Structure formats: structure tokens, C-alpha cells
Amino acid sequence: MNQIISTDLISIFPNPSEDEVFIENQLDSDEYTIQIFDNMGRKIFETKTSESVYNARNAFEGRSPGLYLIKVITTKGTKILKLNKVK
Structure with missing residues (x-):
């Protein structure tokens, strides 16, 4: 589905973060996909x-600080x- 969701039911915390990042999905209990992109896309x-x-x-361990x-x-x-990943 290509619809953009405008809701606070999907969030990330803490932000900024060093390594540990949690993605919270209160919108949908079905399986969903998470994709993470660096600042170069x-x-x-x-x-x-x-x-x-x-x-x-595990997606952010050892990654450079940045957006x-x-x-x-x-x-x-x-x-x-x-x-925003900080050191």
C-alpha cells in the first residue's frame, strides 16, 4: 500500500539515540516491514x-553518527x- 500514514501510533525512541532504538507500532498487529536508510539514501x-x-x-551498532x-x-x-544517531 502506498498511502502515507500521518499518525503518532508509529514512533521511534529514544531520538536522538546512540545505539539502542525502539520502533513502536500501535497501529497494526499484523506483520510489517522496517527499512532503514542512511543519509545517502x-x-x-x-x-x-x-x-x-x-x-x-543491531541495525545501528557500529554505524556513524548522522541522520x-x-x-x-x-x-x-x-x-x-x-x-538522529549520536556518538
């Missing part, structure tokens, strides 16, 4: 999960969130 991580709170630590985009794709639509 390269996809650095992708997974499918049905967890309401997903720990994305990352987290794309959450659900059956209800897509939401893109910005994460």
Missing part, C-alpha cells in the same frame, strides 16, 4: 516483524521517521 537494514515494539539495536530514515510499511500504509 542507501538501504542499510530491512526486516519483517509483528512485534509491537521492535528493538533495532537515518526509518520506513515502516504496514497493511494500513507507510510512515517515514527521522532518527
